Amino acid sequence: MSTCHWCTPQQQQYWLQCGDDSGASTRRDGGDEGEDDADTDDDDADGGPSADAVRLLRAYARGRLPERRALAAEEDLQYCRDCLSEYHSARAILLSASPHLRQPLWLLEEARVLRQLRSLLQGTGGGDDCRGSDRGGDDIELVTAYSVMELQASLKLPFMEMLQHAHLLLNKDTCSLFVQGLERLQGVHHPFKVDSDDKLPGIYLLFTHPSEMVRKWALLTAREMGRISRDDYYDLAEVIGCLLRVVDINPFINPDLYSAALEAAAEVDGGGGGNSSLALMLLPRHLFDPTNHKSYWLGVCMLLSLLEEQAMESLLLGVDRKADLVQAIMHTLEMSPTDGTASNISAFWPALQCLMLLLDRLGSKVWGGHSMDPIQVFHKVTSSASYQHEVDAVRLAHW
Numbered sequence: 001m002s003t004c005h006w007c008t009p010q011q012q013q014y015w016l017q018c019g020d021d022s023g024a025s026t027r028r029d030g031g032d033e034g035e036d037d038a039d040t041d042d043d044d045a046d047g048g049p050s051a052d053a054v055r056l057l058r059a060y061a062r063g064r065l066p067e068r069r070a071l072a073a074e075e076d077l078q079y080c081r082d083c084l085s086e087y088h089s090a091r092a093i094l095l096s097a098s099p100h101l102r103q104p105l106w107l108l109e110e111a112r113v114l115r116q117l118r119s120l121l122q123g124t125g126g127g128d129d130c131r132g133s134d135r136g137g138d139d140i141e142l143v144t145a146y147s148v149m150e151l152q153a154s155l156k157l158p159f160m161e162m163l164q165h166a167h168l169l170l171n172k173d174t175c176s177l178f179v180q181g182l183e184r185l186q187g188v189h190h191p192f193k194v195d196s197d198d199k200l201p202g203i204y205l206l207f208t209h210p211s212e213m214v215r216k217w218a219l220l221t222a223r224e225m226g227r228i229s230r231d232d233y234y235d236l237a238e239v240i241g242c243l244l245r246v247v248d249i250n251p252f253i254n255p256d257l258y259s260a261a262l263e264a265a266a267e268v269d270g271g272g273g274g275n276s277s278l279a280l281m282l283l284p285r286h287l288f289d290p291t292n293h294k295s296y297w298l299g300v301c302m303l304l305s306l307l308e309e310q311a312m313e314s315l316l317l318g319v320d321r322k323a324d325l326v327q328a329i330m331h332t333l334e335m336s337p338t339d340g341t342a343s344n345i346s347a348f349w350p351a352l353q354c355l356m357l358l359l360d361r362l363g364s365k366v367w368g369g370h371s372m373d374p375i376q377v378f379h380k381v382t383s384s385a386s387y388q389h390e391v392d393a394v395r396l397a398h399w
């Protein structure tokens with residue numbers, strides 16, 4: 001019989017009965033604020049995860065599982081796909097009843113994934129010594145006991161979890177290890193293959209990543225998963241919003257303003273989450289290069305190229321649109337080559353390509369709500385300093 005913690009109901013009952021809720025020898029002080037009574041809500045889980053799985057997760061989130069048991073439960077999440085699935089189903093139910101447990105769970109998840117990836121990629125053990133530390137991101141040379149195939153298999157579940165639950169990529173260290181893993185596999189010509197029929201949000205969150213290798217991997221993977229329909233769009237709306245809100249503040253021109261917005265978002269979110277207390281509101285700096293305007297717009301282009309017409313309509317014209325994309329494109333097209341960073345000039349073509357993609361799919365609807373006359377827009381673009389600069393550059397290249 002399986003002895004998994006999360007996917008085996010008999011084990012959950014056993015662990016719960018054995019659980020030492022007195023707090024002695026537990027992993028940490030739960031600080032549960034006297035809300036034990038909420039456990040009864042979990043019995044309503046109908047057709048989803050078992051009520052015991054939700055109870056087990058509640059005890060885990062509050063730090064009430066003894067250390068050894070908590071570590072064993074975490075280990076199951078690394079090796080058993082059913083456990084991982086049951087854990088996240090239970091998580092959704094738990095957080096709908098007890099949203100205040102989101103932050104402690106998030107921190108536990110980050111620490112768990114960090115520990116797993118460090119162990120796999122840097123040869124560090126799973127002991128307490130590496131938990132929560134800031135050890136390196138460049139230890140790729142450290143010897144690992146795993147062969148390529150074993151490494152690929154071992155990274156499967158942690159990577160799939162990060163791509164499915166994209167908030168885990170908001171942490172700079174977990175994201176850095178994810179990239180290390182991708183590079184390691186790419187370097188031996190065994191690129192990481194996503195094993196899912198669902199469009200995983202984390203893939204799209206990597207479209208503007210500073211590393212070209214990561215961006216290419218994300219685009220190829222996303223293309224394999226097919227175009228984004230309107231239903232997909234609503235599933236991915238949080239991540240797409242996170243990517244596009246960048247244009248509202250424009251860190252390429254206003255880096256200080258963007259820094260202030262990131263700090264404000266962290267405070268609103270509770271501030272206790274270190275690198276990742278930003279939820280999926282603003283794109284953190286490790287997921288894009290604020291000095292490279294071009295690569296950001298190339299990422300937006302990649303995203304737009306995958307949207308079906310109806311999804312694009314929701315993005316641009318929906319009541320909950322994520323950013324004023326058309327205005328941002330116009331602003332980029334009209335920028336002078338001397339505005340802001342030196343790379344602004346090169347953002348011209350990808351921004352223009354974004355506009356062409358929108359016009360191709362939506363036609364005149366693109367101008368809806370902007371009171372823009374297409375003829376005037378055309379003249380604005382062709383008379384902009386960036387356009388003239390680009391035309392001159394093309395002429396010189398063919399002289």
Ligand SMILES: [Zn+2]
Pocket residue numbers: 004005006007008076080081082083084
């Ligand atoms: Zn299991």
